[in-house]
Amino acid sequence: MTEQVRACRPCQPQDIDRRAAARRRFLCMDGHRKEALETGRTRLLVAGVVFAFVFAVIGLRILDLAALSGAPSHVAARHPDGAPHAAQRADIVDRNGNILATTLPVPSLYANPREVAHPKDAAERLSRVLPDVSPGELAARLSSDRAFIWLKRGLSPRQQYRVNRLGIPGLYFREEERRFYPQGDLTAHVVGFTDIDNKGLAGIEQSFDEVLAGQHRSLRLSLDLRVQHILTEELSKAMAEFRAIGAAGVVMDARTGELVAMASLPSFNPANPGAADSEARFNRATLGLYEMGSVFKIFTTASVLESGAVRIGDRFDVSKPIRAARFTIRDYKPKDGKLTVPEIFMYSSNIGTVHMAMEAGTEVQQNTLAALGLTTPASVELPEVGTPMLPSPWREINTMTISYGHGLAVNPVQLTSAVAATVNGGVLHQPTLLTRDEAEAEASGKRVFSASTSGRMRQLMRLTVEYGTGGKADAEGYLVGGKTGTADKLRGGRYARDARIASFVGAFPMDDPRYVVFAMVDEPKGHKGTFGFATGGWVAAPVVREVISRAGPLLGVEPRDNVVVPEKEEHPLLVKVGAVKKDVRVAAR
């Protein structure tokens, strides 16, 4: 291009009149020169456009950086809740938002031994501040030749202050996250615990480990802390009174299957699970499998009524013990003559229940128990869930014993949800520890019994509390209905006479059950106040009564103050029986 321009230069100085010359030159430009000029102009234009575009891009980007992309600060400033920073494990809260588990920053002490001048002296001074680490171990760690070694993780603020005051060079702190359980042992079995690196090792902490690690939103459980406290307190009172080795309790929403409270005693401190023995860490409510005894008569009675094999007015002879295989089935408190179904249920007659079960047969029993979820592990959101122990093969004798709750071991949570299905109109909801509203429950529920069978069972269970073995569970105003259970424990293949499980399962209010309460005491021992009895009716029923009368108002169940209990002889279900004596004293069994 330069060459072409220079080529037309020589003519320039010769011109005198510039305008004329320009005109002439313009005119005289031949095709070759014109083309060169055009090329130059085009190139200039292209370059100009490119530059303009680039500058425009840069300008827009500057505008964008300066004015438009300030969002993060705004978001940070206006975030409504105290959102923790990214790496923090989410909280676990109860249904009312009370914190059950949270993550707090704690200082951990480490050392760079190469910078520690006098390891022995430093170890001695440190051991005065950190009493749970021995001076010898500290000295050994401080005199190693590594550049990093933990001395103690998770210091209290006071300990941190005192370590700082020692002024030993070569000691450093690092902020770490530590799981903290404000409720201590109250919810230990449900919430579980984590290891020192905040990895879930038990309970909800383990089953929701990834969820908790990956989100900020707190995980809401179905537990109600107040009910949990009431249940735990009443169970531990009963444990102390009857010198029992353990206890378990469940409170379940009968309409949704939500576990409002779930307790297992003895409990442990989740902040230091290593110090607890395995007995305390064992979750009796989900992992423990127990032969529940007479509580199972609920399912037997419901199944035979549902199948149509037995009608409510049918009578069965309970005067003679049943001999089958090498067993003899007796009643705890033998009765004479024939009893109707309601009487068999409320006096908890083993013989009568076996007769009823045999009317319907093994298949009905198996199908009902399977439909109630008693033959498969409960689907509750905990890693610690026991698989029911079934008889194999399921012979006739097994049908007989299972009808009154021996020979089939289940855990308390699945038992409670099966009872809930029996009383709530006949729909089984899988037990859950997460919140579930009634619409969801309706969608996922499975019908097991007809509404009329369920209504009949409600009457029978109310009867048991009004006149039968469960009288001590009658919380005034709450129309409690339920069933007692007492089962001898298996020890080395035989049933022990002195070791038993006393249980009671109740629901309230019985005209439209809202909650099911289960209480179980492991190996209670009778005392003078109970005339030496340690049966479900004496041990577990009072626990349920106390739990219901204390928790009822909290759960929003309205107590009635006009509950009328007719004379036993006048009760519609019992009126046909002339032989019922008025002074029958029923020892709960």
Add this chain to the structure above:
Amino acid sequence: MIRVSLVIWLIVAAAVAVGLYQVKYEVQRLEEELGVVQSNIQENREALHVLEAEWSYLNRPARLSRLAKEHLDLQPLQPKQVAHVQQLPPRITEPENARADGEWPSLDGVPVPRRRPWSLQPQIASGATLASTGDRP
């Protein structure tokens, strides 16, 4: 002409330079302030988090019930203490004895009460029926 425009441009350039300088330092100052505010927010959040945990720890049901037993005269709720709104006595808001002419009636010059004393009779009667059915046989 050229000189005038040149001077104007120089002045404009100088003004822009000064403006830029001012804005730049203002921005820097604001950035620092923002940083301080943000770290304050973060600190407050962490403190809030710790305090929430402490609040939850201090509100353990076991501790509350112990404190309530020690310091309060409260007792567990009894079923008979629960009542419906309908069972409450009616609330009287209108003076009942007012006459149309605005004068208050009087007996021998002594004005009668503006409200008729509310009678407990119907409520006692209904309460009595409730009590009799509520008693266990």
